[in-house]
Amino acid sequence: MKKLRKKIFGCAPAHTVFFGPGRKEFHPKKPRPGIEHYILEAAKDSVAQVKNPGALDQGVVGNFMAARFNRQAHLGALLPEACGELLHKPCMRVEGACGSGGLAVIAAANAILSDMADAVLVVGVEVQNTVKAMYGADILAGAGHYSRQRKDGHVYFFPDLFSRRAGAYYEKYGREDTRRAMAEWYAQAIENARRNPKAQEFHNADPDPRATAMTEPNAKAFLEHINVFDCSKVSDGASAVILASEEGLANLGVAKSDAAEFAAVAQCEGNLARDPEDPARLDTTAAVASKALAMAGAKPSDLGLLEVHDCFTITGLLALEAIGLAEPGRAAPYLLDGKARFDGECPVNATGGLIGFGHPTGATGVRQVGDMVMQLTGKALDCQVKIGDARPYAMSINMGGDDKTLVSFVLRAT
Amino acid sequence: MNLSERLENAAVIGAAGKMGSGIALLLTKELARMKLSPEGQGKVYRLALIDVSEKALDGLLGYVRSQVHKMAENSVGELRVLFADRADLVENGEMIEEFVGQAMSVLRPSTDLNGAAGARIVFEAVFEDEDLKIDLLGRVREHVDPDAWYMTNTSSIPIGGLDRKLELNGRIVGFHFYNPPAVQKLLEMITTYTTLPELKEAGLELAKRLGKKVVPANDIAGFIGNGHFIRDGLHAIGAAERLREGGEWAGALYKMNRVSQDWLVRPMGILQLIDYVGVDVFRCILEVMNRYLPDRGLHCDFIDILAERKILGGQNPNGSQKDGILRYEKGRSVAVYDPERGDYVAFDPNGWTGEADRQLGALPDGFRPWKALVRDRKKDEALAAHFSALRVSESEGAKLAMEYLKTSKAIGEALVKDGVANSAGDVNAVLTNGFFHLYGPINEYTG
Known part of the structure; x- marks a missing residue:
């Protein structure tokens, strides 16, 4: 297994509010900030955390579908507007569906590892509330295999793919405990989000989210195997983080104690043109997790914090099994035993995850890295979990499409 | 074909x-x-x-x-x-x-x-x-x-x-x-x-x-819906006339509108409903009914006066309510038309409307308005409790409401007796489906 040929650090994390239904101030008919506003807010907030922005060598934007959601492509060229020091320096936008944010961080890491850069600004962004849900579903379906899957697909294309995965999982491992564990996942996401003022579910006041999430799925109204609480919502938001070499950190004027170190940088691609062999497993997720853990020289039991791509509750369960924290079919007892809770042995999605914090698709991979940096530098405020020496690593899984583009990072404190 | x-x-x-x-x-x-x-x-x-x-x-x-x-x-x-x-x-x-x-x-x-x-x-x-x-x-x-x-x-x-x-x-x-x-x-x-x-x-x-x-x-002028609505409206206006005893219209009209909405737990007060339908439409229907059903008291000077003065209600092109018997601001009634003064009298919670509310008396304990009951599966129990409280109450509001409820029931029963409707169930179906009442006029709430 390859090791990182030099040290890479993450610093200067920043998030906008993740906005959309659920936030008190959200009203579908009221005007909202556009994509440019989000890019600028996150990027400026990040850059303001370094003493010398002139040390930034490159910029990367992770974004999935701004060309359709916002009629705006060419997002790399907006970075010099956010940070004048990037003018005439390399900037680009990368895309890998909902894994776009993770890919942007990969692109930054590659630039540093190839000695082409010592400090790279990474911004992830998506603004999706520009269209109604049924049109948003069309746009997001671009993460699937359009020519093969879309015509016969459901109105809500992606939720349907994961509803089918849930159905296959129920069939293989039993429905009752799985449904309870999915409700537990939802409830933990909401409870964690209530500690995070920037989360889309921050204002959620449901006195019994576990009961709410047990609402029986209804194929006539939505889907056969999952309900709306099993799904992340439609979100607008951006996150930013700066990646730097040791030299880059010094040039930026950022203290090592304000940065976290990457122990692993991993990316795997599945085959878009093929269906999964076993819908009750996430094969590509398993591949990327094992690659990342191997690079870090870590075991699942060394993880003290996890950022999982829970676009749907079932995806969260499947990811726990793919990482190896739970045996296949055993994610439900793992969750119901409280192991993933905020005060559990390995807290999962401490700021709310995709279901609680929100899922501006292109932002999510960057948001996960930013949150791990905040946690490992002790700056996570009310969301801060204790990461002790026994489990020193934080790990993220960012997924594009139906287990197709996978990005995983392992970080530790400096 | x-x-x-x-x-x-x-x-x-x-x-x-x-x-x-x-x-x-x-x-x-x-x-x-x-x-x-x-x-x-x-x-x-x-x-x-x-x-x-x-x-x-x-x-x-x-x-x-x-x-x-x-x-x-x-x-x-x-x-x-x-x-x-x-x-x-x-x-x-x-x-x-x-x-x-x-x-x-x-x-x-x-x-x-x-x-x-x-x-x-x-x-x-x-x-x-x-x-x-x-x-x-x-x-x-x-x-x-x-x-x-x-x-x-x-x-x-x-x-x-x-x-x-x-x-x-x-x-x-x-x-x-x-x-x-x-x-x-x-x-x-x-x-x-x-x-x-x-x-x-x-x-x-x-x-x-x-x-x-x-x-x-069946083919009798006014049919079921208007057969009930028009007579229901005439009752309210008549009751207001009796209530004012030659005095001010404003308080009496205000009271009947409130009684019909709150005490009868309807979606809107009867005067607001007449405005929604349109005073001119109400008058036209009344004329048709009077023509085909003469000598049944299907006439109303109050409505004629309003129509002649172009106090017509109905909706603006954007769907908002036009002023009629009541005046509206942002969808809420704020004044009532007094035909003797020839002008609207603004609601005054610290003055005459407050006094009218005091005279009506309090609603029964546990009262829930139409909006709160409409999606309640146990609304029938709530309504039964509400009306049994009204039956024993001495308040003016309760007495007006019970008189109103009995009149409404009598109107419904007459529609069946006169062969307009085939059954009490059909009358109730029209009022609950077409007028969004929570209960039909032919009910047991009158005691």
């Missing part, structure tokens, strides 16, 4: 009006559905939209387009099935646009009656004026298929009279939609002994296709 064949060439007369536009929308959806079905392939569907104003027709097309669009968005699942064989339509958005385009393509707006040429089924929704309807339908008859069926959206005018005067030989039924037609589930269908059996059958089928619940009514 069956219903589907007739619908291939249909016309709405008075299409841009309040009722006509809703009927036009319902038919547009139905014709689009037929056109896109396997049976509709290769056929031409046309829905003539006839009205006097080009501008109003233009507005109608915009309204229909936006509503059909919304409907298509809310039924994309069905569209995905409908367009399963259309390889060129893949995304939700493409199917929605295609459906809207197909629906709009059936519309033939015109200010000329000739636009309805050859129509085999005619929906008439002009103002509630018998002479106007007769004159217009007489002219329409010159253009449409000689064997056409007529569905008239009257809420009060006897169908038998129209049939005779227009010499239609049973080719007309009353097809009384409730306002707004696109939303309200209820449809009162009025037939006479001369109505063609196949038309009666087709009317029931069409109502079902349009998603309506049919309550049959």
